[in-house]
Amino acid sequence: MxxxxxxLSFKKIFPVKSAPSDCSKTAVIIGAGPAGLTAALExxxxxxxxxxxxxxxxxxxxxxxxxxxxxxxxxxxxxxxFTKDANIEQWWLGKLPLQGKPAHDDRVLGRxxxxxxxxxxxxxxxxxxxxxxxxxxSRMYFLHRFIEYxxxxxxALLRAMGLSRF
Numbered sequence: 001m002x003x004x005x006x007x008l009s010f011k012k013i014f015p016v017k018s019a020p021s022d023c024s025k026t027a028v029i030i031g032a033g034p035a036g037l038t039a040a041l042e043x044x045x046x047x048x049x050x051x052x053x054x055x056x057x058x059x060x061x062x063x064x065x066x067x068x069x070x071x072x073x074x075x076x077x078x079x080x081x082f083t084k085d086a087n088i089e090q091w092w093l094g095k096l097p098l099q100g101k102p103a104h105d106d107r108v109l110g111r112x113x114x115x116x117x118x119x120x121x122x123x124x125x126x127x128x129x130x131x132x133x134x135x136x137x138s139r140m141y142f143l144h145r146f147i148e149y150x151x152x153x154x155x156a157l158l159r160a161m162g163l164s165r166f
Contacts, residue, residue, distance in 0.1 A: 025049040033062020082136060096131040099124050103132060 027043055029036045032055035040051035059065055066073050083089055099113075100121020106113065113133040115121065122130040139146040145160045 027051045029053045031055060031062060032060035034064050036062070093131060096129060097122055098131050099133060101125070 025048060027039075027049050029039050029051055030053075032053050036053055036055075037060065040053055043049045043051045059067070061076075063076055065076050067076060068074075083092075097118070098116035098121060100116045100118060101123040102111075102113070102115070103124040105111075115133070124130045124132055138149040140149045141147075142160065143162060147157060147160045151157060
């Protein structure tokens with residue numbers, strides 16, 4: 001595929017930094033969602049390659065963006081993050097430090113989480129640059145019922161899916 005074939009609705013939203021005149025290394029990244037932005041950031045921090053990101057919409061963040069609608073902040077897609085990989089965990093905590101104080105919704109709902117004990121840990125009510133701690137709850141809607149996701153073989157799952165379907 002050549003760039004002549006890319007739909008005109010894609011917009012060039014980066015480079016983040018200008019390429020030096022002698023730079024011959026450029027990476028083209030399609031999409032300004034979490035993967036595209038992470039790839040660009042890693043290229044900037046780890047190499048001399050200049051990333052250029054093309055995004056179809058007017059917003060960055062992909063399905064992990066927050067929009068404002070009539071004064072309300074609404075999440076478009078999943079903003080959850082989970083990993084068992086210590087390297088990935090450290091990478092993210094280097095970008096978004098773990099929350100050090102309860103968020104407003106934690107206080108209102110009486111939720112208690114283990115918070116960061118770092119003296120400079122951010123307060124989510126004062127900073128957007130913070131990794132919030134949340135319990136993962138996911139469900140999928142099937143046959144007019146919510147089923148826990150990821151799927152776990154259980155009596156509840158078989159009932160929800162309808163034994164007669166098998």
